[in-house]
Amino acid sequence: MPNNSPVTVVAGVPRVDLMPRSETLRRGRASLVRMWAFLALGAAALGILIIGAALVFLLTANGALAAEEDRSARIAAERASLAPVDQAVTTRAAIEALRARVAANDVEWRSLLTGIGSRMPPEVTLVEFTLQPVDPLAAADPETDVGVAGTLTFIGPDPQSQTATIDALRTVPGHLTSDAGAYRTPAPGVVEFDVEVSFDKTALAVATGTPGAG
């Protein structure tokens, strides 16, 4: 039989709880307040721990940033001591960029004109031309994009010479487009006519691997 039930006590010294009910309640409240006070202290400690952890993160990050700033100062100093080399390298890069720019539009003039001259109908004479490289800096397919374009002026015996000349031009290596331009008759039996012509980038020295300027 459990002996903590007052009703079933049959032996021993009788015990009576003389504590007033209000006091029991007061003590209960006091211990509850103490418990919450401890919990609050615990919460404060936990908060301090969390803040501490955040602070550690911040200090670590600050340290890393400071180290990188030191490093960039060291690199800047090293770079400053290499300034003459830096300048020479920059100059070299700039001039090489200019060379590449020039090489990209360097035309193989003689082979281009030989190609044109060799295909002309015998009755037709080239009397004037203006040719120049086109859009030299665009990266392009050497066989489909215009490398050189301009106007060719011929003299022939009759207006049909223009058609014959354009047909002949279309067989020139590297030919891309050619079209009829104006024609004039400066004297009887003499027809002077223009042909607008373009050649692909194989007309450029860079496409044939021929050393260009410089």
Added chain:
Amino acid sequence: MAERGIRLIGVIVVAAILLTATLTVALPLYARSLETEAAAAAAAHVNDQAQAAVDALAQEDAQRSALERGVAALRTEVPPTPDLLAVTRQIDAASAATGVAMVSFTPGDAVPIDLPTDGAPQASTAKEIPLEFAVSGPSIDAVMAFVDEVRGAERLLGDLRVTVSIRTGSAEATIRAHVYDYADPTD
């Protein structure tokens, strides 16, 4: 009733302490640490690149005399000043070598140009100077030989636009081209 009040106040106090600590102190600190970390990472990236550039320079420095010889050779192609005297000398030499006669020489104003370099963006110090010169030769071949001589000469000469007229028996050529100068950046 009173115990419920104590519990309620307790919960509120504990929650207030935790929320205050985390939201108003720890979280801003953590946010700042993330920002600082990101800044440090960015600085590290920049530094890595700068270090690589400096290492490359140091390597060039090790072969300084070769570098200087190379630049000196390139300087004959693109001098720091327009130096048109060198250009006319070169064109005169080409005309003498190919038997064509110089008719005219007209330089234009230098124009700054942008260069695609991998260095830091800086004010362009490269300039192109337009030239127009005319020659008269016995044949189209002689004129084209002259053109080849000019484009193969020491001073870099590009963007040639060639007009040749062979109406009068001689070949009259007008050539437009660019020469270049590049001043060392001063910083």
